[in-house]
Amino acid sequence: MDSLHPNARPAAEAVTCAGKQSAAGFWALHDRIFETVSEWGSQPDPKDTFKGYAAELGLDTAAFAACVDTRETAGQVQVELERGAAAGVGGTPAFFVNDWFVSGAQPFEAFQQVIEKALRGEHPAPTPTPLPPGATPFDADPSRPGYTYGGDVYRGSPDAAISLVGFIDFQSPENLAHVQDVWPAIEKDYIETGLARFIVKHYPAPDQVSAFQASIAAECAGQQGGFWDLYDVLFEKQGEWSQAEDVFGTIQGYVVDLGLDGDGFSACLDEGTAEEKVSQDLGVAMQNQFPPAPQFFAFMGEGGGYAPADQLAETLDGILAQ
Numbered sequence: 001m002d003s004l005h006p007n008a009r010p011a012a013e014a015v016t017c018a019g020k021q022s023a024a025g026f027w028a029l030h031d032r033i034f035e036t037v038s039e040w041g042s043q044p045d046p047k048d049t050f051k052g053y054a055a056e057l058g059l060d061t062a063a064f065a066a067c068v069d070t071r072e073t074a075g076q077v078q079v080e081l082e083r084g085a086a087a088g089v090g091g092t093p094a095f096f097v098n099d100w101f102v103s104g105a106q107p108f109e110a111f112q113q114v115i116e117k118a119l120r121g122e123h124p125a126p127t128p129t130p131l132p133p134g135a136t137p138f139d140a141d142p143s144r145p146g147y148t149y150g151g152d153v154y155r156g157s158p159d160a161a162i163s164l165v166g167f168i169d170f171q172s173p174e175n176l177a178h179v180q181d182v183w184p185a186i187e188k189d190y191i192e193t194g195l196a197r198f199i200v201k202h203y204p205a206p207d208q209v210s211a212f213q214a215s216i217a218a219e220c221a222g223q224q225g226g227f228w229d230l231y232d233v234l235f236e237k238q239g240e241w242s243q244a245e246d247v248f249g250t251i252q253g254y255v256v257d258l259g260l261d262g263d264g265f266s267a268c269l270d271e272g273t274a275e276e277k278v279s280q281d282l283g284v285a286m287q288n289q290f291p292p293a294p295q296f297f298a299f300m301g302e303g304g305g306y307a308p309a310d311q312l313a314e315t316l317d318g319i320l321a322q
Helices: 008-021 023-035 047-056 061-069 074-086 108-119 173-181 183-191 209-222 227-236 247-257 262-271 273-287 309-321
Strands: 094-097 100-103 162-168 196-202 295-300 303-307
Touching: 008 023, 008 047, 008 061, 008 074, 023 047, 047 061, 074 295, 074 303, 094 108, 100 108, 162 303, 162 309, 173 183, 173 227, 183 196, 183 309, 196 209, 196 273, 209 227, 209 247, 209 262, 209 273, 227 247, 247 262, 262 273, 295 309, 303 309
Parallel strands: 162 196
Antiparallel strands: 094 100, 162 295, 295 303
16 A cells, blocks of 8 residues: 555455454455455545445445545554564555465465465464564553554553553644543543553644644654653643744753753754654554644454544443443
8 A cells, every 4th residue: 555556445445344344344345345456446535436346236235335434544554564564564465374475476386386385284483573473563562661563652551452552742732621621531531540551643734844843853752752741741731832932942941940951851852753653653654644733542352443532432432331
């Protein structure tokens, strides 16, 4: 799903929407979409075409249209993409037969050989992987407390049933209102109780340099264990630093007040690693065409997806009930 195939992601989201209705719906739309690539592949926006296929296949058209229009499955598709990358998938098609990896459009004989090996109970030789077997980028990294294997900071129990991924913008008035009005109850009822783990990704408004700088600063504070302290201060003093001529200099004052190492903070800013992290997060949000922050996605095992900011409690309760 890249710039060479811009409609691959909408197609994946549409098929996943069909799968929310039934497995049969997933495979029916899966087959139809592959049969008609020449029809929708170059369209500016293929959603209406996918809705037409859904109607022809007898799916619940209202539910399907709502799912596609709100991009309800965008988060699930992104998670699957990251899990594939963590498992070594660099392109498509790619297949796993138990722990045997088949990459590319291989002939029947290649699949037959791998299937026979799997049936005999054979396993491939161990290869270095960035993650332990069965782990995902959103799982807690025991070697780096407070961070996931994917390098995202989190708050809550590492063993929490639900992973709640939030794309946040420190300069957004809407994000500030959410932090003040909605989040305290979520923190108390789900994070502090160990039911959910809050994972942060950055989504500063692309046209706000100061918002981007604030996210970088938060990541640098995180290198000293001060991410969440600065997270709180950045929202509390949003009106101050966002109007400052020297954003980094103003935030460095907060860092020192928090008891962190100002020189270490400056060194982190110069290093560029934090900026790269924020850029990666922003790229994910923009590639998925997420609406402005805050945006949330909740997952438990293989289930979950988009969690509306004003319906977080209801969404989390629904996932737990499943």
